[in-house]
Amino acid sequence: MTDAVTPVASATQISDKLFIAPQPELGAFPDLAAAGFKGVISNRPGGEHPDQPSPAAEQQAAEAGGMAFHFIPVTATTITEADVRSFQKAVSESTGPVFAHCRSGIRSANLHAIGEVLDGRLARENLPALGGQWGVDLSVAAQWLAREAERRTRVKGFFDPRTFSVQYVVSDPATGQCAIIDPVLDFDEKSGSVATVNADAILRYVAEEKLTVQWILDTHPHADHFSAAHYLHEKTGAPTAIGAHVVDVQLLWQSIYNWPELKTDGSQWDHLFENGERFTIGSLDARVLFSPGHTLASITYVIGDAAFVHDTIFMPDSGTARADFPGGNAEQLWDSLQAILALPEETRIFTGHDYQPDGRAPRWESTVAEQKTRNAHLAGVGKSKFVALRKARDESLPMPKLILSALQVNIRGGRLPEPESNGHRYLKIPMGALGEVEWGQ
Template identity: 65%
Template sequence: MSAVKISDRLTVASQPDRETLAGVARQGFAAVINNRPDGEDTSQLDNASERALLGQAGLAYGFIPVTGTTITAADIQAFQQATSGAKGPVYAHCRSGTRSLTLHVLGEVLDGRMKPGEVAAFGRSHGFDLSGAVDWLARQAARVPQVTGFHEPRTGSIQYVVSDPGTRRCAIIDPVYDFDEKSGATATHEADQILAHVAREGLTVEWILDTHPHADHFSAASYLKEKTGAPMGIGRHVTAVQRLWQTIYNWPELRTDGSQWDRLFDDGDGFRIGDLEGRVMFSPGHTLASVTYVVGDAAFVHDTVFMPDSGTARADFPGGSASALWRSIQAILALPDQTRLYTGHDYEPGGRAPKWESTVAEQKRANSHLAGMTEESFVALRQARDHTLPMPKLILHALQVNIRGGRLPDPEANGRRYLKFPLDGLGAAVW
């Protein structure tokens, strides 16, 4: 076992045993970050055991599992937050310490405190080969479009800004409008964070896109249109969702022609973000109206597949279909293996840090709902799992907003807005 002090704030180490971890607190460390996925070898402590041991010792613990070839911006961001938020020195480990140091130096470069050309020498000075970090930076610099994800922890939603570095034009995908169901309070914290990013990066918003009418959060599309003047878009089959929920809500005055949006996309339609060409794939199954947006080597797959350790999306909402979801996923997995896939949600299984980027190759290799599955076995797995899931707590609140493009209900005579939803409107739901 070896540990290398990188700074007063950070020490990186190879895989510690129980005795070593038990002694970390006595050495003055305040937090431990585990960067090693479970199951890499039989001798390592797993995440649950390490978390329990460190909890007994009173240390903070972060689980940010990565492999050398699958590090993403989300992992780097999580590592930075875990180290900066610790109440003292941090002890980060993986098999050898290389992945932990890689996450650290990538964060230093992205934040401007280190130059890319300094990375290799910095690694050598501490006894590490950081050629993987150098390669990561080169790949990242060449990627088009540029994608920034924003994780919203209340609902596990991921929002995206997708930009063309040449023209500084961008699209916002699946933005969240804050809503607290306990108090009825609304706010625009998430959307304003996106607007601040757009301003900071000198971007012009060209599109505001939703992949589908969301069941677990309000869409901020309408609010962002007011702020930016950019057009709103969604898949054309939103009209079928409108008709379905018009009946559920007993809402005869609802317009069900999709006119709440500026553009209704058909399967195969194209659009532009600056000089970048985007196209639309109709991806039903999770909902009747779900679409995937493909821009360059990036695909925004909403609630079809999650990260490989989380499987796939449910298909039991009104209008959902596990068979349709399987076919939609197969179309996505037919994209080139290195296509970046950006999911719509992450629920942090095992307590790991949030992640949202994978590749087609990773999904085919490692997603337990997909690898080695047939349509028949997938449908059986998906239906059995869906029968155990309660409905999202905001489904009845959110749909009446989102089938109007994220517009809140109109104020009534007293100036207040009111939501309306049916009792026993969704049949025999799991409590």
């Protein structure tokens, strides 16, 4: 493959399948394809420099040459494990050599090196020697791994592409105790089928890591996926919990569903958290912030140096949650956002959804500092402007396709309707309950 990298003279072979290089020109893509490359990875955020091709232009050029394209944008200070795993997946699933680049190739090399250390194929102390061998500075990888080793709060994210949801296992390395946050119960709205693929993946991880589930936590009753909290409670025996204001959501939806027999006291969960309440996961200290605005009951779990915000804040390139669901309020959402952004700037923010703008790989971790400076809806914006922007944007958004199905399950802690006389379960869909929609021509 030596001649294969002539379009980018400084390309370096890192492994059997991986080559790293500086930013290629679009005109080089046909040469890459002709040389046998089967994939291109861009690790450069769009718009980093006015002269760089856009991700969309790179994708078009790559696919025109029969190469897969993967957009995994990072900076030296924003690399997360999700980025590392997406990079590994893009390389491992390629049918042939992969050409990875950023501005210089350094970020691509560091992503690869972090993955090698995480998976035990490379010792951290050998990074300087390997960097010398490649002619690449791997100090970003060394610093990232050092920070990760010092963390007391271990976070594993599970992305569900069907609902764009992120589920978490948060564990204490010192005790092996963990909490599961916002687990997804699989539901296919076309067939009415339910499955436990996501939840079982979480259980496998818990078993492989020899963890003990101490809590099963939801941040709010979800409108775009079913909760697997009840299923996981049955499997593990761990208590379920949600914010105390879930009773307000139950009352609201009891009326919408015309469901007088629904219990609206929150008794479907083992514990209801009050604002400011503190608890533990092993030796990790945790507390609850009441974060209304997206829903009446939304809460944030602050566990060690990590905050789990679900829909309240998305990744910086996606902005913030909508506030037009029944019980939502844009003014309250702003106040909740300010409370979260008042956490220490190094606090890690873990979101509950990622809609992959510009086709990038899924990401779900940022920091308070990053959100303050880069969030598309918050950076340099005051309350009045935010509220106006939020309301205007919400008016243009369709309702989630599962909202009417999901809420009747999720306001009961993830319990499905009881089987009827024929053995089948039935969901109840109130027609016209959420107002009019814009009908296409």
